[in-house]
Amino acid sequence: MPRALLLENIHPLATDVLTAAGYEVSAQPGALDEDELIDALDGVSVLGIRSKTQVTERVLAASRLDAIGAFCIGTNQIDLAAAALAGVGAFNAPFSNTRSVVELAIAEIIALARRLTERDKALHDGVWDKSATGAHEIRGRTLGIVGYGNIGTQLSVVAEALGMHVVFYDTAEKLALGNARRMPSLAALLEVADVVTLHVDGRPGNAGMFGPTQFRAMRDGAIFLNLSRGFLVDYGALRGRIEDGTLAGAAVDVFPEEPNRRGDPFTSELRGLANVILTPHVGGSTEEAQEDIGQFVAVKLRDYLAQGASYLSVNVPGLVLDAPRPGTRRIAHLHRNTPGVLALLNETLAQHGTNVEYQVLGTRGEIGYAVTDVGGEVPRGVVDELHEMPHTIRVRLLGDG
Structure with a gap:
């Protein structure tokens, strides 16, 4: 029985899906x-x-993995290029926890604008501190969204429904939703935004994108949120702007270094600051989101392993495939994207009298992926010969259709 290992408290639905597909599943928290x-x-x-x-x-070099599932949005924790060249397909959940992150961002914007953190602490300390000083409605204020992807666009719609004006900046060309306005630069966004929130991906080029220069460019009394990646922000610079009062508050869900396990100690220069909300990377950690992610990624893994389907893979060509027809066998051939590979594959099959009934090829950069259904059984030695073909990365012979 093939084995699967699930780490970091992945939802039990993933175990159910993989177990039903014939995998022996072990999980660690x-x-x-x-x-x-x-x-x-x-x-x-x-x-x-x-x-x-x-x-x-x-x-990857020390293992014999067939596939990796990132049960989250980001994939920068996986060497995707090395995985592809090792013949390992990788999948993630690009949409499943979008709403959870958006709702947390909205909740924190309201809490910070009303200074609820300070009011809450005062009452827990036994002090009745009723005051409107520094408390604001978010209606009519301007939200600046840095990164207008799946989360940024949905946040844009929800914030506008609450009466906020929305501006956004993205390095890629993106269609503005509702009345949101695209800004020509990050600097232009910072000039007008009362709230700045980061929702960019984890590519290495984004590291350190928000530091002292960007914090100085923010409006006095503005609020800052980072619910995307910890290494984007100079938190020492953020601390200075909170302490000198030029920023009214901040909410941070991600950190450059995070503990591996629940209950481990946590340190940050942002601890103890007034009107600063710190959360332990829980933007997508709602029961609903984790259930959706567990189901979504596990099904992608199951279909890739059983049928060769690679739609929405983050590192190999994405193929949408039906299940193999009865009486056929499926050959999944991952290879370097070089002219002539498909012809050589078909020539090898023809030499063994193997009839091709269905075939599809996809390419992605230097990686090619061919899936071929053949009639009847695959003659002995065919898979070995395909393994020996120049530019072959991995060959998998999948079960009967």
Whole structure:
């Protein structure tokens, strides 16, 4: 029985889906470091992770994985190029927790604008501090969204429904929703935004994108949120702007270094600041979102492993495939994207008298992926010959249709 390993408290629905597909599933609550992960992957063909576990080239070289599921939005914790060249398909959940992140952002914007953190602390300390000083409605204020992807666009719609004006900045060309206005630069957005919220991806080029220069450019009394990636922001600079009172508050859900396991100690220069909300990377951690993610990613893994379907893969060509027809076998051939590979594959099949009944090819950069259904059984030696073809990365012979 093939084995799957799920780390970081992935929803039990994922275990149900993979178990029903014939996998022996083991689960662990926390993340693993590189050496721990290599040891744990002995005999494992499917790995499920969230944001903490790092799947490096060394991990991939030391394992025999067929597929990786990132049960979250981001995939920068996986060396995607190395995974593709090792023949390992990777999948994530690009949409499933969008609403959860948006609702947290809205809740924090309101809480910070009304200074609810300070009012709450005062009452817990036994002090009745009723005052309107520094408390504001969000209606009529301007929300600046940096990164107008799945989360940024949905946040834009919800914020506008609450009466906010919305401006956004994105390096890619994006269609503005509702009355949102695209800004020509990040600097232009910072000039007008009462609230600035980051929703950009984790590519290395974004590291350190928000530092002292950007915080100085923000309006006095503005609010700052980061619910995307911890390494985007200079939190020391943010602390200085909170302490000198030029920023009214901040909400941070992600940090450059985060503990691997629940209950581990946490340190940050942002602890103890007034009107600063710190959350432990829970933007997408609602029961509804985790259930959707567990189902979505596990089904993608199941279909890739059983049928070769790779739609929405983040590192190999995405193919939409029907199940193999009865009486056929399916050959999934991952290879370097080089002219002549498909012709050589078909020539090898023809030499063994194997009839091709269905075939589809997709390419993505230097990776090609061909899926071929053949009639009847695949003659002995065909798969071995395909393995030996120049530019082959991995060949998988899938079950009867």
